[in-house]
Amino acid sequence: MSPLKIKKGSTSHSAYDLRPSYSDTVERHTLAVLVENEPGVLARVIGLFAGRGYNIESLTVAEVDHQGHRSRITIVTTGTPQIIIQIKAQLGRIIDVHKVNDLTVEGPSVERELGLFKVAGKGEHRVEALRLADIFRANVVDSTLESFVFEITGTPEKIDAFADLMRPLGLQEVARTGVAALSRGAV
Amino acid sequence: MSKTMTGAKMVVQALIDQGVDVVFGYPGGAVLPIYDELFQQEKIKHVLVRHEQAAVHAAEGYARSTGKPGVALVTSGPGATNAVTGLTDALMDSIPIIVLTGQVPTFMIGSDAFQEADTVGITRPCTKHNWLVKDTEKLSATLHEAFHVALSGRPGPVLIDIPKDVQFATGTYTEARQVETHYNPQVKGDLAMITELAKAMETAKRPVFYTGGGVINSGPAASQLLRELVAATGFPITSTLMGLGAYPASGDNWLGMLGMHGLYEANMAMHDCDLMINIGARFDDRITGRIDAFSPRSKKAHIDIDASSINKVVHADFPILGDVAHVLEDLLNVWKARGRKTNTEGLAKWWGQIKEWRAVDCLKFTQQGKVIKPQYALERLEALTKKHDRYICTEVGQHQMWAAQYLGFEDPNRWMTSGGLGTMGYGFPASIGVQMAHPDALVINVAGEASWLMNMQELGTAMQYRLPVKQFILNNERLGMVRQWQELLHGERYSSSWSESLPDFVKLAEAFGAKGILCSDPDTLDDAIMEMLTHKGPVLFDCLVEKHENCFPMIPSGKPHNEMLLGDASTKDAIQAGGAVLV
Numbered sequence: 014m015s016p017l018k019i020k021k022g023s024t025s026h027s028a029y030d031l032r033p034s035y036s037d038t039v040e041r042h043t044l045a046v047l048v049e050n051e052p053g054v055l056a057r058v059i060g061l062f063a064g065r066g067y068n069i070e071s072l073t074v075a076e077v078d079h080q081g082h083r084s085r086i087t088i089v090t091t092g093t094p095q096i097i098i099q100i101k102a103q104l105g106r107i108i109d110v111h112k113v114n115d116l117t118v119e120g121p122s123v124e125r126e127l128g129l130f131k132v133a134g135k136g137e138h139r140v141e142a143l144r145l146a147d148i149f150r151a152n153v154v155d156s157t158l159e160s161f162v163f164e165i166t167g168t169p170e171k172i173d174a175f176a177d178l179m180r181p182l183g184l185q186e187v188a189r190t191g192v193a194a195l196s197r198g199a200v
Numbered sequence: 201m202s203k204t205m206t207g208a209k210m211v212v213q214a215l216i217d218q219g220v221d222v223v224f225g226y227p228g229g230a231v232l233p234i235y236d237e238l239f240q241q242e243k244i245k246h247v248l249v250r251h252e253q254a255a256v257h258a259a260e261g262y263a264r265s266t267g268k269p270g271v272a273l274v275t276s277g278p279g280a281t282n283a284v285t286g287l288t289d290a291l292m293d294s295i296p297i298i299v300l301t302g303q304v305p306t307f308m309i310g311s312d313a314f315q316e317a318d319t320v321g322i323t324r325p326c327t328k329h330n331w332l333v334k335d336t337e338k339l340s341a342t343l344h345e346a347f348h349v350a351l352s353g354r355p356g357p358v359l360i361d362i363p364k365d366v367q368f369a370t371g372t373y374t375e376a377r378q379v380e381t382h383y384n385p386q387v388k389g390d391l392a393m394i395t396e397l398a399k400a401m402e403t404a405k406r407p408v409f410y411t412g413g414g415v416i417n418s419g420p421a422a423s424q425l426l427r428e429l430v431a432a433t434g435f436p437i438t439s440t441l442m443g444l445g446a447y448p449a450s451g452d453n454w455l456g457m458l459g460m461h462g463l464y465e466a467n468m469a470m471h472d473c474d475l476m477i478n479i480g481a482r483f484d485d486r487i488t489g490r491i492d493a494f495s496p497r498s499k500k501a502h503i504d505i506d507a508s509s510i511n512k513v514v515h516a517d518f519p520i521l522g523d524v525a526h527v528l529e530d531l532l533n534v535w536k537a538r539g540r541k542t543n544t545e546g547l548a549k550w551w552g553q554i555k556e557w558r559a560v561d562c563l564k565f566t567q568q569g570k571v572i573k574p575q576y577a578l579e580r581l582e583a584l585t586k587k588h589d590r591y592i593c594t595e596v597g598q599h600q601m602w603a604a605q606y607l608g609f610e611d612p613n614r615w616m617t618s619g620g621l622g623t624m625g626y627g628f629p630a631s632i633g634v635q636m637a638h639p640d641a642l643v644i645n646v647a648g649e650a651s652w653l654m655n656m657q658e659l660g661t662a663m664q665y666r667l668p669v670k671q672f673i674l675n676n677e678r679l680g681m682v683r684q685w686q687e688l689l690h691g692e693r694y695s696s697s698w699s700e701s702l703p704d705f706v707k708l709a710e711a712f713g714a715k716g717i718l719c720s721d722p723d724t725l726d727d728a729i730m731e732m733l734t735h736k737g738p739v740l741f742d743c744l745v746e747k748h749e750n751c752f753p754m755i756p757s758g759k760p761h762n763e764m765l766l767g768d769a770s771t772k773d774a775i776q777a778g779g780a781v782l783v
Contacts, residue, residue: 105508106508
C-alpha cells in the first residue's frame, strides 16, 4: 500500500481510468500494419507502444513490396477491448501507416513463426533430440558431432512446446523470428 | 519547366508558394544558407526572436489567430532542442506549425559533430510527423507535404530537419501541385449516425453542447454553423478552454467555460444532462473530473476528426468521425429536413433548472479595500477593451483561468492559450506572433509574473519589430496555482511557490526601451489600463494584486462535476487521498 492508501496500479477513482466498465478481459490480438518503408517508421510504431504504455508480445518487420516501397509490421499485443481499439486508432494516426488490420477479429487467419534451436549433447540425448525434431517436423540446418541446429516453423505455441522438450536435452541457444500472419482465403 | 536551385532557395521558394509571409527564427551555423536566401528576398519577413522556444510559441500564436500555419526556423542541436517545448505544446493543442531545423551535413551525421542532435529522434513523439531530408531532390516535395500534413485532419506541428550540405546542393524544385500524398483524412461524417444524433436531439429533455478547440481548428464556417445550430435548437452550450470564442460569450445560450475551473452552471449542466453533444473536444481530464461519475445519466455524441479521440476516455453512444464544419452542416440539414423538432416542454424545464444554477453567481467577488483583486483587474480590463476587436493571449496558472472566466470572447481565433501542455512562458511570445499577423489589432497577454519571466527576453523582439503588445501582469508575487494546491493539499506548506527577488517591472521595461506601468490601487486601475491601451508601443503592466486569492469555482481532483468548490469556506479537506495523486 502506498502512503495514500491507494492500491498500486489501482485507477478506479482516478481521472485517468481508461478501463471501460464493460470489459476488463485482457485479449491477445495480432495486428498487421502496412507502412511506407521510410527511415524511422519502425521507431514511430515502437515509440507509440512505449510512450502510451501498450504491450508488445512479438513484432516482426520486413519489406514486402519493394516497388511499392511498403513494409509489413506484424505485432502481437495484449489489452482490454478498449485498449486494443485505442492501439489501432493510434497506429492509424501515424502518417506513414497505410493500413491497420486486426487479424484476430477480421475472420480466420494463419500465424507462423520460425525458430532456430542449438542443442548440444551426446549419446541418448542426441538421439532423442533428433527423434523429437522429426516429430515436430524440424529440419537440421547445421550439424557437428556434438550439436545440432534445428529449424522449426509453426505457431508460437508449437515452438514453445519444442523449446520445452529441448531444454533437458542440451538446449543452448534459441533465436525466434516473431509471428508473421495472414488472413485465410482470398483478399 | 523544371527549375533548378539550391536547397536553401527551395526552402524559401516553398514557403512563398505556400503563402507564408512571416517566419519566426534564430540563426546558427547549420541554417546559414537559408538565412542567406531570406536576406536576398522581400516576400517573407523574418522575426528574430531571443530564444528558439519563443519562435515556436510565436508561430503558434500566429497560427491560432489566423487559421494559417505558423513557421519557425532554428538551427541544429540546441536550436532544435529548445524548440521541443513549443512542438509538444502545439501537438497537445492541435496547432498547425512547420518547424525547420538545420542539421550537420549528412556525412557528419552520427559523428557527435558540433551542434549535432538527433532532431528527428528527439521530436518524433512531439510532432505529428517529421522528416530528415538527405537529398536536395526530395526537399521541395517534402516541404509541400509538410504543409499538407500540418493542416489536414487533426492539425499539428511538423518538423523538417535539413542538413547543411542539402541546403548548399542544387536540385529540381517540385511545385506543390505535383506532390502526391496518401494522407487524406476523412472529413465527412457518417450520415446514418448523424441522423441517429438528430433523432436523439428531437427528444432530449436536458441536452447540452460541449464544444472544444476542434471547432476553432475547423475554420470560421464551423463556428458559424455552430451558432446557427444553437440558435435553431435552443440548446445550452458550454466550451472547453480551447474552444472559447466559437460561440459568443454574449450569446443567450452560453453557459460559460466548463471543467476544473469552469462555471457552476456549465458543470452542473454537464453532470445532469441526458444528451451531451461533444463537438471537437476530447474529454480531457481537466473536463471530466472523476471519470466514473462523469455525467452519469447522459447519452453522449462525439464529433471528432481523430478516430483515436473517440472512445479513448468516455464511451460515445453516437461516435461521428469527421471534420466539425462538415458534420455540423449535415447535422443541421438532417435536423431541419426532419422538421426542426425539439422537446419544448423538456427544454423549458431544463432552462428553468439552469437559471437556478446561474443564480448562484459563481464568479461573484467583492472588491473592497486598497488591494486589487485579480478578478477585479480582469473585470476592468474586459470593460475597457470590450469594444476593440482584441486578441488575448495568456500564460499558465490562476491568471489564465481568471481570464477564461472574466473575459468574454465573441469570435473564434481571438484567444491564444496553452491548454493541453500548460506551458508557462507561452503567452508573451504567442502575443508577438499574433501581433505580427494582425499589426493594427489590440493584442493583450494576460500573465502572471512567474510565467511572464520565463520568456521575458522577448521584450527585445517586441521592441525591435515595434510590436505594441500589452503585457498585463497580475503580480501576486506567488506561483499562484501552485500555492493554491499547496494550501488545499499540502497543509499550507508553501514549498518554493513564492517569487523572491522579483525585478522592478517598470525599470525592466524601460531597460528595453518599452513602457512600464505600475498599478496597485483599485481607484487608479481604470486610468492605468487606459494609459496602457493608448500607448503606441509595447507596455509592461505590473498590476499588483491580492497575494492569496484562490481560483474558484474548482472541481477538486478525484471529484465529479456536481461537487464543486465555490469559495474558501468550502475547501477544508476537499481533496482526499485518492485525488491527491492527480495533477
